[in-house]
Amino acid sequence: MGRPGRWLAAAGAAALVVLGGASPAAADPPGPTDYRSVVLSVDPPAPGVELDVIGGDSFLQLHLTGDEPVEVLGYGGEPYLRFLPDGTVEENQRSPARVLNQDRYGGVELPPGVDAEAPPEWEEVASSGRYAWHDHRTHWMNQARPPGREPGDRILEAVVPLRVGDRDVDVTVASTWVPAPSAVPAVVGGLVGLAGAVWLCVRRRRLATVAGAALAGGVVALAMGVWATLSVPAETGPSLLLWALPAVGVVAAGGALAARGLQPPVRAGLVAVAAVELVWWAWHRHEAVVRALVPTDAPLPLDRAVVVGVGVLGVGVLVAAGRLVWATWPGRAPAAEAG
Known part of the structure; x- marks a missing residue:
């Protein structure tokens, strides 16, 4: 396995180690309900x-x-x-x-x-x-x-x-x-996320641009996850995945931006790890979009919009990062795409 492959494996292993300890603290934490x-x-x-x-x-x-x-x-x-x-x-x-x-x-x-x-x-x-x-x-x-x-x-x-x-x-x-919630916040969030995803994918963006989008999505998801975690008593065992998934995404995207000494495909691989964390987080919280009540003190329309928006943006980041991994692999990389 070459050096880029080793870096990618190390990044994936680090994410798994972090998430290995991120199982829910209780057998049945509070979740969305009707x-x-x-x-x-x-x-x-x-x-x-x-x-x-x-x-x-x-x-x-x-x-x-x-x-x-x-x-x-x-x-x-x-x-x-x-x-x-x-x-x-x-x-x-x-x-x-x-x-x-x-x-x-x-x-x-x-x-x-x-x-x-x-x-x-x-x-x-x-x-x-x-x-x-x-x-x-x-x-x-x-x-x-x-x-x-x-x-x-x-x-x-x-x-x-x-x-x-x-x-x-x-x-x-x-x-x-309780009656089902309005679909408007989810639609609005999805459209915002889709706009960002399309913008990233319609043409090949610089690595720093894609990493910045992943970092922004991770920060927003992390804020909402921490908000939800702090909204319920600790003994109820809120899932650590609420904040651990976006936290790994923020670290991976931030590392891709900061570690300019790494090979471009390794940096693009870190962005792909961040994107996977965002999509995983949105899937983990998908019931918050369709259930009437969500255990968080955050405004529910905002929470629902963020879940859908981050998930859709994460898919766009993953596609863009995959293209960058392919385009910047040694022997293929135009220098302009490694920035």
Whole structure:
């Protein structure tokens, strides 16, 4: 393998190493959804206990600000979570809810020792008095659409039982099917990305121009990915791919621009790596375009436009970079295209 081939292999290996550690931090992180769950009531009222739903319908969050301990009961009535007045949050490792809540649809088997009747085995999971968890009582538990229902309908209403001090408290949660989002942001984003892709491909651009386009797309995708990551609590396990993919793309494109001492086909290969990361990121987030709710604090029309725009631009960059790899291979490269 020649020197350019070795550089290309090294760049690809580096991307795989980075992404090898970029698997989701939790078994089932919050993702786009068509259902919105809300807390309807807390009966009797429990001052100092704040509840909210995170990610449309993905996670229920409790924040204890009062001076009474709170227990969240699992599906068998067993102690599942315990919130203490000093901010400590503990999880019962023997609660079936702990295992079942690792998957949105509860598709896991209970290991030995996990039993609702077993004495609690507490383990600290937070120290801020705030914690979010999957709770199957708060969302639709089927990948198929609710039968006999349509967008706008309430699809479930259920109770999550708490024990506040020595009182039993019922938290009523309802979930509603949200209508599909407008396609306008995705179309606008796609047109912007297409314009950039066509501009890169209609004639052979200089390497620096193509790398600059990849860098710009990577920076925008990275910003949106970090925004989405910071929009949800860390314990919900937002996918590291939200920011790791565009981060690799930014490094690869930036390296192609900065490392002018490398052979032109190697620099073009780095741009191709950046393009693959952009397309991969857009595919990873494609449900954000079609689902009604997305777990991010970013404006949803902007988020959808960026996902489509970056994906389309990434395809254009990949085509342009491939042409440059071919055109600048030793013995073929016009000097003007290596800039």
